[in-house]
Amino acid sequence: MYILDEFYIGLDEKKIFGSKCSKCKIVYFPPKIRCKKCLDQTDELIELPQTGILKNFIDSDIGNHVKKKHKNKKQELYGLVQIDTIQSKIIMPILNAEKANLKPGMKLKVVWGKGKITDTPHIIGFEPIDLE
Numbered sequence: 021m022y023i024l025d026e027f028y029i030g031l032d033e034k035k036i037f038g039s040k041c042s043k044c045k046i047v048y049f050p051p052k053i054r055c056k057k058c059l060d061q062t063d064e065l066i067e068l069p070q071t072g073i074l075k076n077f078i079d080s081d082i083g084n085h086v087k088k089k090h091k092n093k094k095q096e097l098y099g100l101v102q103i104d105t106i107q108s109k110i111i112m113p114i115l116n117a118e119k120a121n122l123k124p125g126m127k128l129k130v131v132w133g134k135g136k137i138t139d140t141p142h143i144i145g146f147e148p149i150d151l152e
């Protein structure tokens with residue numbers, strides 16, 4: 021089976037996978053077909069933890085045009101997230117959080133939702149993990 025097919029099947033089961041180049045030991049998320057370092061095909065899919073660290077964040081109030089468009093909408097937050105155990109970082113919506121409560125280095129977890137086109141579960145964002 022082609023490596024990216026397995027990735028999408030993983031989403032059906034609410035699992036997330038990264039692709040790994042076993043030569044360089046680098047894991048990519050979202051999965052990449054080729055290793056950026058050695059340019060060989062990545063040859064392994066590994067399940068990733070559904071937690072990560074918030075590296076940085078922005079909100080949608082940046083830029084007035086965005087503000088006008090979303091006048092009645094709740095402020096949207098976007099974070100640069102580093103999934104635990106790997107080096108790749110992705111930009112994802114940060115949900116169920118207030119800007120004032122976000123800080124770089126905080127722990128986040130995946131939020132699953134339904135896709136717009138299909139019922140396949142999708143990662144719709146990340147939310148802070150409550151640390152009691």
Ligand SMILES: [Zn+2]
Nearest residue numbers: 041044055058
């Ligand atoms: Zn490589």
